[in-house]
Amino acid sequence: MSLTRFSVSLEESLMRQFDxxxxxERCPTRSKAVGDLIRASLVKTEWQDGEEVAGAIVLVYDHHTSNIVKILTQAQHDHHTVIISTQHVHLDHHNCLEIIAVRGQPTEIHTLLNRLKAIKGLKHVSLAAGTTGERLA
Ligand code: NI
Known part of the structure; x- marks a missing residue:
């Protein structure tokens, strides 16, 4: 990988905050930190532009909550085209952690996410909006 140097002018106070x-965060260099910011921005653009993306939806719920397992299973079957895999972890006697790996069009992933968010009884729902990595250096 060839490297290119460029200079950036910033307000001193902003540079101090960044440093x-x-x-x-124990980031080794400014170059690494700037590169990470650029990649994060490019991934955000992939989601906005409707490129094929990948990520994970994280759920936490009490499996004793009425019908929640059945409702979650139905939602995942209805959106199976964007689900790569689901990992279920029994956190304790009541709580379950579910990690749904997703890949596909951002709009389809958001449709699944919104359907999951609408389910009563979920304690937590979040999306880690990642990338397939194909368009990133
Ligand atoms: Ni469980």
């Missing part, structure tokens, strides 16, 4: 942030 404090990357120090706190």
């Amino acid at each position: 404090a942030k990357i120090k706190a």
Whole structure:
């Protein structure tokens, strides 16, 4: 991978804030931190532009909640085209963690996400909006 140098002009206060942030996050260099920001921005654009993307939906729920397992299974079957796999972890006697790996069009993934968010009894629903990596250096 060839590297290119470029210079950036920023307000001093913004640069100080950025340096404090990357120090706190133990990022080794400014170059790595800037590269990460650029990649995150490109991934965000992939989601906005309707490119094929990948990610994970995380759910936490009490499996004793009436019909919730049945409702979740039905929702996942209805959106099977964007679901790669589902991992179910029994956290304790009551709580389950489910990680749904997704790949496909952002609109279809958001349709699934919104359907899951509408289910009563879920304690947590979140999306890690990732990338297939195909369009990123
Ligand atoms: Ni469970």
